[in-house]
Amino acid sequence: MEALxxxxxxxxxxxxxxxxxxxGIGMLRMPDFYTRSHAASLTDTLGATLVVAGLAxxxxxNLISVKLVFVLVFLYLxxxxxxxxxVKAAYxxxxxxxxxxxxxxxxxxxxx
Amino acid sequence: MKRAxxxxxxxxxxxxLLSGHYDATLLTYGALxxxxxxxxxxxxxxxxxxxxxxxxxxxxxxxxxxxFKEIVLSNLSxxxxxxxxxxxxxxxxxxxxxxxxxQVGQVMYANSITLTPGTITLDVRDGQLxxxxxxxxxxxxxxSGEMDRRVAHLEARGAQREERAGLLGGHGA
Amino acid sequence: xxxxxxxxxxxxxxxxxxxxRAFLGPTVYDRVLAANMFGTKTVLLIAVSGFLTGRPxxxxxxxxxxxMNFTGMIALLRFSKFENLAxxxxxx
Numbered sequence: 001m002e003a004l005x006x007x008x009x010x011x012x013x014x015x016x017x018x019x020x021x022x023x024g025i026g027m028l029r030m031p032d033f034y035t036r037s038h039a040a041s042l043t044d045t046l047g048a049t050l051v052v053a054g055l056a057x058x059x060x061x062n063l064i065s066v067k068l069v070f071v072l073v074f075l076y077l078x079x080x081x082x083x084x085x086x087v088k089a090a091y092x093x094x095x096x097x098x099x100x101x102x103x104x105x106x107x108x109x110x111x112x
Numbered sequence: 113m114k115r116a117x118x119x120x121x122x123x124x125x126x127x128x129l130l131s132g133h134y135d136a137t138l139l140t141y142g143a144l145x146x147x148x149x150x151x152x153x154x155x156x157x158x159x160x161x162x163x164x165x166x167x168x169x170x171x172x173x174x175x176x177x178x179x180f181k182e183i184v185l186s187n188l189s190x191x192x193x194x195x196x197x198x199x200x201x202x203x204x205x206x207x208x209x210x211x212x213x214x215q216v217g218q219v220m221y222a223n224s225i226t227l228t229p230g231t232i233t234l235d236v237r238d239g240q241l242x243x244x245x246x247x248x249x250x251x252x253x254x255x256s257g258e259m260d261r262r263v264a265h266l267e268a269r270g271a272q273r274e275e276r277a278g279l280l281g282g283h284g285a
Numbered sequence: 286x287x288x289x290x291x292x293x294x295x296x297x298x299x300x301x302x303x304x305x306r307a308f309l310g311p312t313v314y315d316r317v318l319a320a321n322m323f324g325t326k327t328v329l330l331i332a333v334s335g336f337l338t339g340r341p342x343x344x345x346x347x348x349x350x351x352x353m354n355f356t357g358m359i360a361l362l363r364f365s366k367f368e369n370l371a372x373x374x375x376x377x
Contacts, residue, residue, distance in 0.1 A: 010288050013333075017295030019191065020326065024302030026194035027322065033314050034232070035203050036306070038190055038246045040322045041229045043299065046187040051292065051329050055336055063132045067344040070130065071332060071351060075325060078355040080226035082321055084233050085362045087244065090314040091234045097205060097244070103255055104209040104240055130345070 009058045016050025023047060033095060037087055044079035048072065115159050120150050165216050171266050172220075178262065182253075183228050189249060190229040204251060205234065206243050211260055217267040224259055289337035293330060300326045317361060324354035 019042060026039025052072045056065040091097060123146040131138060153159050193200060212218045222233040222241055230250030234242040245251035300323055307319035328351045335343030 013288055013292040014295075017292050017299075019187065020299040020329070021295055021302075022191045022194050023322075024299040026190075027302055027306045027319065028309075029194060029199060030201070031199075032203075033312055033318070034244045035201055035246060036315060037232055037244075037318055038229050039194060040318055041226070041232065042187055042190050042194075043322060044325050045183050045227060045229060048325065048329060051296075051333065054288075054292075055332060058336065059341060063129065064341045064344065066129045067341075067348065068332070070126075071328065071344065071347055074348065074351045074355075075328065076227070078351065079325065080223045082355055082358045084222070084226050085359060086314060086317060086321070087232055087234055089362050089365060090312070091242075095312060095314060097234075098203055100205045100207055100242065103206045130348075 005057060005060075009054050012050050012054030012057060016047050016052075016054060019043065019047035019050060033090055034087060034097060037083055041079065041083055044075060044083075048075050116150050116154060119153065119159065120146055123149055175262060175266050179224055179227070179259075182259070186228040186230045186250060186253070190246065193247060201246055202248050202251075204245055206245060206251060206254065208241050208243055208254060208257075208260075210236075210239050210241050211264045212239075212267055213264075214267055217263055220266070221260060221263040224263060225254065287337065289333050292333050293337060296326055296330045296333065300330070313365070317358070321354070321358050324350070324358070328354070 023039050023041075023043030026042060027036055030036045030039055049072060052068050056068045059065050059068070124142065127142040127146060128134075131142065210218045210221050212221055218236060218239065218241075222236050225231050225233050225241070225243055228250075230246045231254050232244050234244055236242075243254060245254060303319045303323045303326065307316045307323070310316055328347045331343055331347040331350060335341050335347070
């Protein structure tokens with residue numbers, strides 16, 4: 001049981017850090033600001049989740065793992081908000097972006 | 113009043129879980145600071161269905177596993193794009209319609225889009241979202257509209273109830 | 286080798302990559318994006334280092350850092366939008 005937990009911790013932490021590294025590489029490889037923001041969200045979602053999950057598996061079910069869940073909830077609430085605020089600021093200030101393609105559907109019935 | 117009690121009990125649970133010390137002094141401090149936060153929120157007048165969307169009930173928790181599955185899948189596809197030597201990206205901006213009827217629902221949809229790597233919401237206006245997509249695949253996933261449907265379903269019954277009670281703020285469609 | 290040390294090394298390398306992007310720019314938004322990513326990686330670094338040194342209480346610091354990073358980010362963007370932190374409209 002203890003050995004299984006050890007192996008699981010290794011697996012989760014290493015794969016989480018791997019996703020963080022891929023996101024970091026993406027930050028350098030991507031050609032413009034908007035595509036870089038996708039790479040950054042890679043590290044904030046699955047990278048952070050796997051690292052925190054690895055720590056939680058190591059500590060077991062107690063107040064420490066509850067705090068880890070809090071860290072994750074904060075990251076999940078704040079990272080899309082921060083990313084959206086940033087790209088919205090860049091877009092409204094006219095940073096060069098691809099043209100808009102219209103894919104809206106006509107709304108069924110009256111507007112709510 | 114009901115919302116104030118709900119907010120207070122949630123804050124109390126968060127305090128108890130974060131503190132880990134349960135003697136009389138610290139519990140008193142905890143109760144005082146929870147009451148202080150509730151009083152501040154009350155004074156600011158933001159204790160409404162946006163700050164505390166109780167009308168959604170527990171249904172968001174049924175939506176979370178599906179959202180997490182989507183996050184994992186899109187993470188893997190973006191990671192593959194970053195690691196492939198030719199960097200096969202086709203960035204584009206799409207204007208899609210959000211079929212949610214409340215602002216809370218639209219915010220949930222826009223945040224779900226941003227949370228999945230490969231798509232990011234640029235702007236929300238008049239029930240329409242501007243979305244930047246990294247690849248053809250992520251754009252197609254967005255256009256299939258499954259996430260839109262699921263979030264709309266999430267708020268459906270609660271929104272009807274609020275509408276009947278006349279509490280629904282107009283969001284200008 | 287300790288798993289937490291390996292994880293910390295990986296996170297530090299990621300932070301280094303973010304720093305490189307912050308120095309390269311080219312726009313101010315790239316730099317803010319890199320700074321934000323640096324901040325969220327700091328949260329993970331504090332959490333992992335707490336486990337490495339056997340003091341998981343450091344998670345409280347990680348929580349505070351996550352909130353501070355977010356607040357600072359929003360304040361910075363608000364400043365860049367309105368060029369003022371106090372009013373909603375420019376030049377008021």
